[in-house]
Amino acid sequence: MEKNQYKYKDAMALRQTAENGFLEEAVHKPENLSSLSLEMIYEAFHELRVNQIELEMQKDELRRARAEKDESLRRMAGSVAHHFNNQLTVVMGSLELYLNDLPQNAKNSEKLRRSMKAAQKAAAMSRQMLNYLGQTSGSNEPFNLSEACFRSLARLQPEMPKEIVLNCNFPDSGPLIHADKDQMHQILTSLVTNAWESVSGNQGTLSLTINTGSPGDVPTAKSIPADWQPKDISYVCLEVSDTGCGVATMDMEKIFDPFFTTKFTGRGMGLPVALEFVKNHEGCITVDSIPGDGSVFSVYLPVIGL
Ligand SMILES: Nc1ncnc2c1ncn2[C@@H]1O[C@H](COP(=O)(O)OP(=O)(O)OP(=O)(O)O)[C@@H](O)[C@H]1O
Numbered sequence: 001m002e003k004n005q006y007k008y009k010d011a012m013a014l015r016q017t018a019e020n021g022f023l024e025e026a027v028h029k030p031e032n033l034s035s036l037s038l039e040m041i042y043e044a045f046h047e048l049r050v051n052q053i054e055l056e057m058q059k060d061e062l063r064r065a066r067a068e069k070d071e072s073l074r075r076m077a078g079s080v081a082h083h084f085n086n087q088l089t090v091v092m093g094s095l096e097l098y099l100n101d102l103p104q105n106a107k108n109s110e111k112l113r114r115s116m117k118a119a120q121k122a123a124a125m126s127r128q129m130l131n132y133l134g135q136t137s138g139s140n141e142p143f144n145l146s147e148a149c150f151r152s153l154a155r156l157q158p159e160m161p162k163e164i165v166l167n168c169n170f171p172d173s174g175p176l177i178h179a180d181k182d183q184m185h186q187i188l189t190s191l192v193t194n195a196w197e198s199v200s201g202n203q204g205t206l207s208l209t210i211n212t213g214s215p216g217d218v219p220t221a222k223s224i225p226a227d228w229q230p231k232d233i234s235y236v237c238l239e240v241s242d243t244g245c246g247v248a249t250m251d252m253e254k255i256f257d258p259f260f261t262t263k264f265t266g267r268g269m270g271l272p273v274a275l276e277f278v279k280n281h282e283g284c285i286t287v288d289s290i291p292g293d294g295s296v297f298s299v300y301l302p303v304i305g306l
């Protein structure tokens with residue numbers, strides 16, 4: 001077999017084979033190693049490059065297999081949630097008919113009402129799973145954020161402990177965004193509920209703030225999703241802060257995972273669903289929290305008008 005030829009040109013080690021002429025490799029030949037043969041330099045770097053290519057191919061294959069598995073798990077979780085929802089609708093319908101037929105104060109009515117409550121909770125969880133899986137439809141209409149915050153707070157306040165001080169730092173109206181009103185209400189409900197639940201003994205403050213800014217004002221280094229990038233348009237920041245217990249450092253990575261909760265089993269869908277809805281609106285979330293001091297959850301969304 002014909003021996004390869006090696007030569008050095010423009011800081012590259014080159015190999016000439018009989019068939020393809022000179023092949024270039026991006027090899028910088030250090031000046032103080034001039035005694036090393038070009039052959040050794042070339043072959044060492046060539047082997048390194050072949051290994052790197054093989055490694056990249058293996059990584060691609062792993063990524064593809066993982067994406068396929070994720071997709072099939074999503075499909076399975078979606079059909080389980082749909083199935084549960086349909087069956088629970090039948091159970092709730094029958095319970096309702098039964099309850100309507102019972103005379104007031106009938107012996108078993110309390111048990112039936114408890115069954116109804118449990119079925120309603122399970123149905124709400126199924127809907128949250130479908131929301132998380134992106135299997136519910138949403139609209140995209142001009143939406144006045146401050147006005148919507150006032151409306152959502154009016155719905156939430158009756159449940160909020162009276163002792164918690166609520167600060168609203170936003171204008172009477174604006175800014176305008178494109179949004180689905182139910183999804184926005186759900187985002188706000190999750191963040192506000194978490195804020196008041198974090199305040200122990202109901203002694204604390206909950207603040208809602210709305211600011212607008214340029215794409216450069218969004219702290220992308222800590223954005224969730226991590227690969228989120230702003231477009232060249234204005235952004236609104238809806239901030240929900242509290243003086244509650246804060247998120248434990250070791251929990252920070254997990255709080256957007258479905259069913260992660262430090263409360264009761266069966267909870268832990270508030271933040272994952274809120275994040276899914278924020279992503280539907282082409283936005284991102286950031287979290288700043290100091291254990292023992294409180295948390296700030298900020299939602300950034302594109303603005304269409306002030
Ligand atoms: N403002 C906050 N302060 C402290 N911890 C928080 C705050 N918001 C979220 N967390 C932590 O993140 C976890 C997940 O929150 P998430 O809203 O997803 O579920 P949850 O509140 O436990 O249940 P639910 O499904 O009823 O919302 C909480 O259990 C809590 O540990």
Ligand SMILES: [Mg+2]
Pocket residue numbers: 190193194270271
């Ligand atoms: Mg919650």
